[in-house]
Amino acid sequence: MNLILFGPPAAGKGTQAKRLVEQRGMVQLSTGDMLREAIASGSELGQQCQAIMSGGGLIADDIVIALIEARLKEAEDAGGAIFDGFPRTLGQAEALDAMLAKLGKKIDHVVRLKVDDGQLLERIARRYADQGRPDDNPDSFKVRLEAYNRNTAPLLPYYDEKGLLTEVDGMGSVDAVAAAIDTALDTRV
Ligand code: B4P
Numbered sequence: 207m208n209l210i211l212f213g214p215p216a217a218g219k220g221t222q223a224k225r226l227v228e229q230r231g232m233v234q235l236s237t238g239d240m241l242r243e244a245i246a247s248g249s250e251l252g253q254q255c256q257a258i259m260s261g262g263g264l265i266a267d268d269i270v271i272a273l274i275e276a277r278l279k280e281a282e283d284a285g286g287a288i289f290d291g292f293p294r295t296l297g298q299a300e301a302l303d304a305m306l307a308k309l310g311k312k313i314d315h316v317v318r319l320k321v322d323d324g325q326l327l328e329r330i331a332r333r334y335a336d337q338g339r340p341d342d343n344p345d346s347f348k349v350r351l352e353a354y355n356r357n358t359a360p361l362l363p364y365y366d367e368k369g370l371l372t373e374v375d376g377m378g379s380v381d382a383v384a385a386a387i388d389t390a391l392d393t394r395v
Pocket of ligand 1: 291329
């Protein structure tokens with residue numbers, strides 16, 4: 207199964223993807239994690255992306271598409287992927303469909319985590335206080351939210367028209383959201 211976890215920054219995509227990996231043995235492909243690893247390693251790619259990410263902007267499509275492409279076959283051979291934070295633009299969505307088609311695969315489900323802006327801000331403020339992730343500061347977070355509304359939210363009709371989209375209430379506890387995702391996955395044929 208290939209699943210896209212969709213939602214605004216701090217909606218809980220990474221949190222729920224990690225749980226699905228543990229419980230369903232799926233492979234998580236998180237472009238955010240891959241980019242943070244590149245930054246931590248000090249690679250040329252990491253140096254290129256650091257300032258953009260800290261400011262809350264989106265990384266160029268060709269970079270994130272290449273990161274996914276490098277890991278896709280391994281994930282498909284293992285039984286399918288959870289795409290976490292990818293795609294974030296129409297160009298990325300179309301590239302993903304094309305890459306999967308080459309492997310004889312497709313997206314099976316898109317689960318959208320619905321969380322209101324007030325709750326997103328609360329979660330991000332908590333993580334900023336706990337972990338100090340640079341792009342969780344209030345100014346960068348505003349840019350991330352704007353990027354989501356401008357570039358990523360318009361993808362919802364793309365998946366809805368294909369009949370792939372399920373909306374899940376992401377406002378509850380981590381366990382409550384997990385239960386709602388499980389119901390969505392298990393009831394969709
Ligand atoms: P990501 O790493 O994808 O970050 P995110 O959208 O903020 O995180 P997520 O929704 O996974 O939230 P999480 O579970 O962590 O992207 C970071 C940056 O990388 C982007 O801004 C961009 O610059 C770049 N990037 C990544 N992918 C890209 C792409 N495809 N194209 C271009 N640029 C790209 O949860 C957040 C917090 O809330 C956590 O502290 C968690 O503990 C808490 N939480 C989660 N669920 C909760 C719940 N139900 N209740 C209470 N708290 C909860």
